[in-house]
Amino acid sequence: MKAQKTIALVICLTILLALVACGAEQPQAPPASPTQVPETTFERVKREGVIRVGFANENPFAYAQPDGKLTGEGVEVARVIFQRLGIPEMEGVLAEFGALIPGLQAGRFDAITAGMYIKPERCEQALFADPDYKVGGGLIVPKGNPLNLHSYEDIAANPDVKVGTGAGYFEEQYMKAVGVKEEQIVLFPDNPSGVAGMQAGQIDAFTATAIGLAQTLGVTEDPNLELALPFTDPVIDGKPITGYSGTAFRMEDLDLRNAFSAEVHKIEEEGLLLKIYEPFPGFGEHTLPGGALVTESCPDQYKDLDLQP
Incomplete structure (x- = not known):
């Protein structure tokens, strides 16, 4: 019996020593690598050479031509700037206007190039670049502007004037x-x-x-109608009623937004922005943003962000 116990003990020790030896021969697991900083959207689109942009098919801001090519004021501004940033290709993703910001947030595309107005409620959900155009109101009048109407104040001064506007348009309130x-x-x-x-x-x-009026006149092609030029926007509560539009990005894509904004200012200073406007009715010197900043439209929403320039 003692001999059997001794043999069993020897066998166990042999197995144990073999296991220890095998374990010693295996390499140790490498130490955990330090946490890597994830690739930003800007880094990814530069690496891939293409950026996906959302648009709502609205002429002249962003729309698909019959051959499928994406164009429009917002599109062409973005195309030039992305190329200058080392992103040669732009791929359009069609969406309803109200679905653009949700689509951006969901990652369906990386920017919105739809001529979207910069408004505080939108700035809560998306990160806008500095504006690439401004727009105010306008008037369509008979050719020659016989009543000499160049502002809403001119209309108010002549109670016999009848003026139309769209139901639900802000212009009714402004007038x-x-x-x-x-x-x-x-x-x-x-x-x-x-x-x-x-x-x-x-x-x-x-x-x-x-x-919008210029686009309507272009479609109507009535030689007896024209835009009243110049037109002076109303001043309400001490502020002129002027809208600004810009390209929108996700809130976390600050580096991409800042790089894009810097180029917006450069192309305006170089005169290139005005050239980009040329094919699109209603755009011209009067729509140049004049170096406006997004914080003028959204003074509170981005106050904690390091916006550049």
């Missing part, structure tokens, strides 16, 4: 704020129906955004 009477204002469903109202003699002028 009332500077003294235009409610009985002077005629509401239409949209710009084309307002122009039709002018052609029928229902109104003396029609107002909406200057860019």
